Amino acid sequence: MSSTQWSNRAQSLSSSARHSRLKRELVAYSFILPNFLGFAIFTLIPMVFSLVLAFMHWDGAGAITWAGLSNFADMLKDETFRISLINTLYYVAFTVPLTMAAALGLALLLNQPLRGRDFFRTTFFFPYVASLVAVAVVWNMIFHPAMGPVNQLLSALGVDKPPRWTASVDWAMPTVIMASVWKGMGYYMVLYLAALQGIPSYLYEAAEIDGANSWQRFRYITLPMLTPTTFFVSIMLTIASFKVFDLILVMTGGGPGRATNVLVVHTYNMAFKEFRYGYSSAIAMVLFVIVLVITIIQFRMERRWVNYM
Amino acid sequence: MHAAPQPRDHASQRARAIALKVLTYALLLAMTAVMLLPFLWMLSASLKLDKDVFRFPIEWIPAAPQWGNYALIWTRIPFLTFFANTAKLTVIITFLQLATSSFAAYAFAKLDFRGRDLLFLGYIASIAIPWQVYMVPQFIMMRRLDLVDTHMALILLQAFSAFGVFLLRQFFISIPNDLSDAARIDGLNEYGIYFRIMLPLSKPALATLTIFTFVGVWNDFMGPLIYLNTEAKKTIQLGLRLFIQQYSADYALIMAASLVSLVPVVILFLSFQRFFVEGIASTGIKG
Numbered sequence: 157m158s159s160t161q162w163s164n165r166a167q168s169l170s171s172s173a174r175h176s177r178l179k180r181e182l183v184a185y186s187f188i189l190p191n192f193l194g195f196a197i198f199t200l201i202p203m204v205f206s207l208v209l210a211f212m213h214w215d216g217a218g219a220i221t222w223a224g225l226s227n228f229a230d231m232l233k234d235e236t237f238r239i240s241l242i243n244t245l246y247y248v249a250f251t252v253p254l255t256m257a258a259a260l261g262l263a264l265l266l267n268q269p270l271r272g273r274d275f276f277r278t279t280f281f282f283p284y285v286a287s288l289v290a291v292a293v294v295w296n297m298i299f300h301p302a303m304g305p306v307n308q309l310l311s312a313l314g315v316d317k318p319p320r321w322t323a324s325v326d327w328a329m330p331t332v333i334m335a336s337v338w339k340g341m342g343y344y345m346v347l348y349l350a351a352l353q354g355i356p357s358y359l360y361e362a363a364e365i366d367g368a369n370s371w372q373r374f375r376y377i378t379l380p381m382l383t384p385t386t387f388f389v390s391i392m393l394t395i396a397s398f399k400v401f402d403l404i405l406v407m408t409g410g411g412p413g414r415a416t417n418v419l420v421v422h423t424y425n426m427a428f429k430e431f432r433y434g435y436s437s438a439i440a441m442v443l444f445v446i447v448l449v450i451t452i453i454q455f456r457m458e459r460r461w462v463n464y465m
Numbered sequence: 466m467h468a469a470p471q472p473r474d475h476a477s478q479r480a481r482a483i484a485l486k487v488l489t490y491a492l493l494l495a496m497t498a499v500m501l502l503p504f505l506w507m508l509s510a511s512l513k514l515d516k517d518v519f520r521f522p523i524e525w526i527p528a529a530p531q532w533g534n535y536a537l538i539w540t541r542i543p544f545l546t547f548f549a550n551t552a553k554l555t556v557i558i559t560f561l562q563l564a565t566s567s568f569a570a571y572a573f574a575k576l577d578f579r580g581r582d583l584l585f586l587g588y589i590a591s592i593a594i595p596w597q598v599y600m601v602p603q604f605i606m607m608r609r610l611d612l613v614d615t616h617m618a619l620i621l622l623q624a625f626s627a628f629g630v631f632l633l634r635q636f637f638i639s640i641p642n643d644l645s646d647a648a649r650i651d652g653l654n655e656y657g658i659y660f661r662i663m664l665p666l667s668k669p670a671l672a673t674l675t676i677f678t679f680v681g682v683w684n685d686f687m688g689p690l691i692y693l694n695t696e697a698k699k700t701i702q703l704g705l706r707l708f709i710q711q712y713s714a715d716y717a718l719i720m721a722a723s724l725v726s727l728v729p730v731v732i733l734f735l736s737f738q739r740f741f742v743e744g745i746a747s748t749g750i751k752g
Contacts, residue, residue: 181579184572187568187572188568190564190568191566191569194625198603199625200591201602201606203591205599205606265492265496268489280500281742282734286504286684286730287683287686289702289705289723289726293705293709293723294506297716298506300519304519312521398595399596402687420595423600423601427604433601437602440595443598444598
């Protein structure tokens with residue numbers, strides 16, 4: 157289109173047409189506004205503020221002063237930070253694959269024509285909606301080192317020194333991980349179940365005609381067809397696991413010692429117990445960067461193993 | 466031997482199928498036990514005397530059930546106040562989330578305006594960023610606004626959910642545009658289309674968001690932990706923790722209190738279980 161044609165066209169757009177476009181946009185903005193105002197004030201601004209605060213010193217009462225990179229330098233000297241980082245990675249490294257395996261296993265079992273499928277589905281999903289505090293309490297009582305039914309059973313079975321679970325430095329994290337897998341797997345099972353039910357049956361029929369056995373059908377049809385879900389689940393679970401807080405605070409409080417102190421617990425303690433807001437934000441920023449980098453890596457690897465139909 | 470390949474023996478094939486079925490049910494029942502036993506143990510323990518809670522082997526059905534435990538917990542701490550506070554927060558936040566999210570989601574799904582895609586990207590990005598990353602600035606902001614130790618702080622922080630907008634937008638997009646186009650020709654404006662066409666068609670999506678929000682707010686622990694100090698303002702999850710701290714040796718009462726705190730969610734979950742599961746399956750999000 158030549159420039160004269162453009163200007164002709166512009167002139168032909170009457171002012172009333174422009175007016176009605178503006179009106180349409182105003183209507184659209186009016187729909188967004190109530191949510192956006194709240195979202196901007198209580199989410200976006202704190203997000204930006206968090207980034208700024210990471211480079212500041214502030215105890216909440218006195219003046220805010222520029223810290224440069226010193227909050228980050230402090231982390232190198234902070235042993236609790238180092239332990240929390242290692243604990244977080246430990247927690248994520250076990251929780252993510254175990255939850256995925258359990259979720260996929262349950263989904264495969266439930267994907268067969270069975271009686272009582274809805275009952276099982278509801279049961280497995282229930283811990284996910286149960287309150288964390290209630291779940292942590294009962295879990296702690298069942299795994300009570302001295303009196304809990306689990307250790308009484310182990311003793312009765314002749315185990316000489318049953319683990320002291322959350323009271324033991326070595327066993328506290330595995331106990332928290334078990335509780336976390338137990339609580340979360342039903343949710344991811346539902347995602348896998350939906351994906352399994354979306355695999356077209358003709359694929360299996362064709363494979364059967366070609367003589368594929370059940371392992372081969374699983375290996376060459378089910379697993380590849382599930383990769384988009386596996387990809388999605390792995391990202392969601394990784395992000396969720398890095399954020400672990402409630403479970404640990406209620407089950408172990410980060411202890412014994414610092415055995416289950418994770419990054420978010422450390423952030424929380426620094427902010428709300430020691431009032432080192434800048435330092436706390438810097439730790440939060442490290443958490444954010446780790447999650448971001450891992451998510452980017454996962455997206456980069458996506459091409460190598462994820463199949464889209 | 467060069468016997469011709471035999472057709473598969475039907476009897477052994479059926480035996481294998483049955484064995485597989487038995488194995489499947491055995492695994493499922495074992496998993497059911499793992500998932501449910503903690504709750505059944507909770508129920509059983511809540512009806513015992515403290516001294517019997519840990520007795521081994523477990524007496525699943527107590528000989529003399531202590532129903533009085535369930536009356537006692539209400540007198541030990543102000544559980545009723547905690548329930549009322551939680552119910553108030555849950556209802557207000559759920560209502561605000563549904564209203565503002567569905568309103569915004571309509572524009573993102575059906576209207577055209579400058580900056581729409583960029584803005585939506587911002588919403589999605591915020592879902593992926595851990596809330597804990599900005600919880601401290603939020604707290605500072607609330608302190609500046611003098612809202613610490615008020616329910617208003619929790620309402621303002623939780624009522625405007627990016628997740629809600631995302632979830633409802635996904636659903637609105639699946640509603641054909643022909644419907645709204647026809648309504649526009651008939652002279653209905655956008656607000657009319659939203660109220661008279663979109664909302665009535667979106668009941669499953671609204672139900673899903675309602676359940677998510679209800680369960681999320683009811684079970685929220687960290688929000689109230691950070692913001693609420695006065696006992697009269699605390700919520701059920703904080704109350705439960707308070708109970709555990711104050712009566713740490715009253716095992717049966719702790720179990721009774723825990724069980725009572727689960728009741729509203731259990732009722733909601735069992736009555737809307739279908740929406741819940743389908744809602745997750747269709748949107749996925751919400752770690």
